[in-house]
Amino acid sequence: MSSLEAIVIAVVEGLTEFLPVSSTGHMIITQALLGVESTPFVKAFTVIIQFGAILSVVFLYWKRFFRLNQVTVFEKDAVEGIGFVQRGVTFLKRFLHKFDFYWKLLIAVVPAGVLGLAFGDQIDALLENVFVVSVMLVAGGVVMLFVDRWFNKPVGDQSISWRRALKIGLFQSIAMIPGVSRSMATIVGGMGTGLDRKNAAEFSFFLAVPTMAAAAGYKLFQLIKDPASAVMLQENMGILLIGNLVAFVVAVIAIRFFIDFLTRHGFKAFGWYRIIVGGVLIALLLSGTVSNIA
Template sequence: MDCHHVYFLALLQGLTEFLPISSSAHLILMPVIFGWHDQGLAFDVAVHIGTLTAVVVYYAGALKDMAGAWFGSISGKGMNTDARLAWYVILGTIPAGIAGLAANAYVEAVLRNPLVIATSTIVFALVLWLAQKLSAEQRTDNDINWRDALVIGLFQAVALIPGTSRSGITITGGLFRGLDRKAAARFSFLLSIPVTALAGLLKTYQLLESDQAVSWWNMFLGALLSGVVAYIAIDWFLKLLDRIGMLPFVIYRLILGSVLFFVFLPG
């Protein structure tokens, strides 16, 4: 990869990973528009490490409290809000983990198709819009229960379909459960940590099993840039969420899906 490919793809991945606009759609569209070669598995590993680091650093204080409370809960010290939230993140991760193990090979072989991505980009944009329209948005982080975690986790499993947007579909699930948009987004980002870590481990294993040449400089640069941009994107998104809502992202996704159809639809 040329250096400017690394810059643009890392910036794009960092920006789109946690916004509800589908990183996979963007990473497929950009190389096609500019005639670049596929970025390769090694770069995918690098940007996963970068975005995972970003969300862990952003929520470092909360994660420390959750981890301490979780270990306390399994050692008989009782449950508190942080312990429950940690258990809910674990519960919400299970459906996506099972779906990934069961269907990942099929998804990679069949569903990584630009027309599938265009369709899911548009369809799940409309579902996100519907969720915001119907949601009471009266419940906060402190009101999350195991049913919310399970439902949002099931929504997250749907993100296995390329173009869905993992953050978009989990925020959608939270809104349908009546969470306010900030609570839905925060739980979505916390829920991303184990899923992103598992995806990164899987891609790392695939990289170690392959004979692909690795440019360590490109990997380092990709991880650094995607991590910095993802951190900024998370902070920006959460601060503006009350003001802008989901409609701008819905409109953007509808435009993006239409562009994908225009570029890839035969004839």
């Protein structure tokens, strides 16, 4: 893979990671159109550059992402004069309350993490199938056309509860099928629990950080523990750094655009885009213009 091909793929990653159009699907399509062979390094590259994309969320939302809950109902006076066990329970409540935001992110990550470990090989096989990506782009596009109608009455309480976080996490696990879109699955899952579009999208961004960091970190660990792969990474460190930088810059722009567009116009445009791209790709596959294996 050349530096120019790496930059193109990184631009696609940054543009599509947080939009409901499937970044994985678009990178697979881009790779197929560019004629880039699906080598172990190319597969690793498409995962590792997600580090750059997730840093864009931390950069844009750092005040909210690193804010801890203030302890108000569990102050020092509350533990004076009580027994050891009660004191321990109170301390645990204070601890959970202070890191409440992160616990809920962890709860939401668990379903995809479990399924990823259980079906990693099958998921990797699907990542090379352009036809699966195409079909799921179309199917997801149809969902996008109607999601605003299905979930047009957000509830008054827009906070993320434990139950709400788990439901969104279950929706996220659907996105392990290439072409579904992690962003689409989690935003639809959030709206299905009563969140409005903006809050569902923002929680989707936050959830991307631990989810994608875990996926990219696991892939990186697998490569590093293999001596041959470790050498391969070292030899291509420049391309990896460029890819992450490009993905970061483009993702910052994409997130700002997406929140504004979503608030104003909803999901229909993304739905039609998915249907058109998926339909064109299916036609190219059937005509033999594009290979089904990325």
